[in-house]
Amino acid sequence: MKLAKNLFAATALSLVAVPAVSAEEITIATVNNGDMITMQGLMGDFNAKHPDITVEWVTLEENVLRQNVTTDISTGGGAYDILTIGTYEVPIWGKNGWLVSLNDLPADYQVDDLIPAIRGGLSVDGELYAAPFYAESSFTMYRKDLMEKAGLEMPEAPTWEFIREAAKKMTDRANDINGICLRGKAGWGENMALITAMSNSFGARWFDEEWNAQFDTEPWSDTLNFYLGMMEESGPAGAANNGFNENLTLFQQGKCGIWIDATSAGQFVVNDDSTVADQVGFALAPDTGLGKRGNWLWAWSLAIPTSSEKQEAAKTFINWATGPEYSALVAESKGWVAVPPGTRTSLYENEDYLNAAPFAAMTKVSMGTADPTNPTVDPVPYTGVQFVAIPEFAGIATQVGQQFASALAGQQSAEEALSRSQEITTEEMEAAGY
Known part of the structure; x- marks a missing residue:
């Protein structure tokens, strides 16, 4: 009986002593535009699928965002794991070696579905350095x-x-x-x-x-x-x-x-x-x-600075936020009209979207x-x-x-x-x- 009590006490002590596995936190700098706000409202889906990753948002006015992320990446500050940047910054920063290649995104990302002009604007020498969240003219x-x-x-x-x-x-x-x-x-x-x-x-x-x-x-x-x-x-x-x-x-x-x-x-x-x-x-x-x-032609896109120490977690988030399943998530929760536009060829072949979005045809042209x-x-x-x-x-x-x-x-x-x-x-x- 005494041995059983000792075993129970030792087991209880070991359970207390083992710390819970903590989620890895990534920090995202983004712009305060409507599509980005919608994404933050749908984070419950990401959290449910990836409980091992938590997300800290830094949401800024457009001019302030550009200034902050430019300063951070040019100095290697490492304040952010994901940056919201555009077709101006990506080729320059990618060529400078400041961004992580996204050529290894999983097959279900369907990179070939990205509109060629947008994919090309976010690539350097065949390497994709940012994933488009939404694109526009x-x-x-x-x-x-x-x-x-x-x-x-x-x-x-x-x-x-x-x-x-x-x-x-x-x-x-x-x-x-x-x-x-x-x-x-x-x-x-x-x-x-x-x-x-x-x-x-x-x-x-x-x-x-x-x-x-x-x-x-x-x-x-x-x-x-x-x-x-x-x-x-x-x-x-x-x-x-x-x-x-x-x-x-x-x-x-x-x-x-x-x-x-x-x-x-x-x-x-x-x-x-x-x-x-x-x-x-x-x-x-x-x-x-x-x-x-x-x-004009522009794409607000998500990129990972090489200064990030959480690159795999950042890629997991980018795959969720800019992949084809995200469009379906937005359509289910907000309606097809609210799906981020301009990034994927398949969206402009989707009759549900074309019927719901009176601006779709003019956007494509x-x-x-x-x-x-x-x-x-x-x-x-x-x-x-x-x-x-x-x-x-x-x-x-x-x-x-x-x-x-x-x-x-x-x-x-x-x-x-x-x-x-x-x-x-x-x-x-x-x-x-x-």
């Missing part, structure tokens, strides 16, 4: 009721002149309706994404074939003066503070007649948060008849017509539609974006903003050795 969203009230009909392929005239006629200051909402917030991925894509359609370019800055040319003057004039006539007050999220809110509240922005916004202007969901129409981004439209290898009317030495794929671009374009936002706020003229942008870009490029 840009297009025109508009209020069909206001368009009809103005006595107009939106063409499938509008010109900028038509957009400007329509915006003027749709503006109703007494009822707080702005004819047009466009990005004005300074940032290389905020106002400069819109204005750079717009400038392509006006025949402008960032650099000529010898890497000389081009802000002192007529096409750039035409672009910026048109943008500022249209926003003064028909845009919202305080537009220099408005980026993607601010304009989305305005449109959902019925305060914008026309909004030209990311195709990924399509689901949010027709969902339950939108007071005008049943009145939204979609058209291509505008042009000026020169052969280029003002639409818009993404197909954006050409990063031939973005401008005249030849250029760079790739990228709404950005220039060189490391110096982010810093330069952030400063240029500040000049353009200042002009939108009425603090300087278009000519002054362009002159200063020419000086900034020339100085920075010369310092970089171009």
